[in-house]
Amino acid sequence: MSQQPPVRSTVPPASRPDASMSLLTNVMDHSLDDGYAEAAARRKEEGGSKLPSPLRAKLGLAAALLLAAVVVTLGAAQAQISAPTLAKERQQLIDRIGRETEAADALQKNVDTLRNAVGSKQRDVLEEHGGDKADVVSLLAGATAVQGPGVKLVVDDAKQTKQSGGGGPRESTGFADTGRVRDRDMQRIVNGLWQSGAEAVSVNGQRLTALSAIRAAGDAILVDNKPLVPPYTVLAVGDGQQLANAFQRSVDGQYLRVLQQNYGIRYSISAQGDVRLPAAPSLIVRNAQPQGGGAAGRATDTGKGTS
Template structure:
């Protein structure tokens, strides 16, 4: 009972009561209005200093801005020079073709016809004819998926499509007006798709000359058709195929070879002395191929576009202007 009575009379321990009394005696005096104003001023000045430092760090330096403007000017100037040289190259190529046709038309018409057929196969001249048009468009994206590369048409998509068209029997192919040859490469540089060195922009229009029904049927049965179906169903990339009664494909111009060269005409024309029948060795029989080791070479998919080099391009679908064929 004594303990309960003491707790009721003095609920606070004497030590705690003494500490509270000392804290009350040593409490700092209340700050006045002038102190509060100074605190506000110091806070504003600190905020302005931090904001100014942040802006100065984010703002590009004057040297970087000048270098960027100089690079932009150089890009525009070189682009204009390249376009001018391309026009001059086209004019000179047309003049060379006209002079060549004029010289061979009277001297060797057969050689002229053969050169024209080879020019069509090598994609050197414009061609026209019926065919198939395939348009690939990037998938619609919102702000969260804007930088997703899977929603954009990539170089591998165009490569598979074009390889499938070649395998389906296409006789001439162009992408966004760029004619494909045996040395054409489709690749990615950053976020841009390049045909050789020409950047392409969305949408990507692939035009192939040939029988539209056969091309579409063969493409749907191939791995390229399955890939296009996956792009459409999984990633939302637009794939549109339409048959065209007439397509106009430009020429790619002459191909500049760096290492390849034609055999010397003097070496092939030099006479050879046939060996005497008494001294000639007997012919060596060719080895019989072993059916267990012999194999048929298979076509290996390549990241570069396979053109129709070595194929015979018929004049039924592809017509080159100036060859005497009828445009369809």
């Protein structure tokens, strides 16, 4: 009986797990391009670079530091050279400011002298043509300083101002800070004092006349285009205690009380035994015409009140 040779099973060799990623394998195994490798080998055969890499880096850093030092040195030298010129220009500007200030002071003194001279002539004319009414006319026009009993009213912003949120009447002009004294508040206060019997009024030393105006520029209050800062001190000449009581009973006095209760605006009013008010800085007669045959003029803007 013939024997069959044993059958051997041939098992194929195991393939690499990454056989399907030949491109990535080639990149990993040969991370340096052949051209780079040849260039590196050739450079190595030629003796390589004359300067090692660390030495080249140090030389580059030294060159950069040297360049920075040169730039700083040139800047300092330029500043030192221009310093005398800047100091000279600054001194020239200071001298010019001083000269202009002296000139402005001299002009102001001249204006004050001319104003006093004009006021004296006006009083002489009033006394000549008006008799006993001269002092009254001068007082009402604000042409002379006055002194006598009266009231002192101090108005100030609230300590902690409130932000608008209810759309009340004080937000109608676009202001959000309702705890701040506004120009219209000062207008009502001054007009209330006039109506309560005040004979002369000033705000922070600014004498008010029939032509005075209280306006606003941003958050600032202007009286005849001169800005005021709080607290606002209003002085009024009149029958002290009676004037104070009449103002507090008036509509404008009640308005000021509402501002205090609702918005925290602070104020105090007191009768004074002696109040001194300066003369108005300037009086402008816009439309005057002769009255009768006399030399005195009559101005059309004569009513009290502040707009």
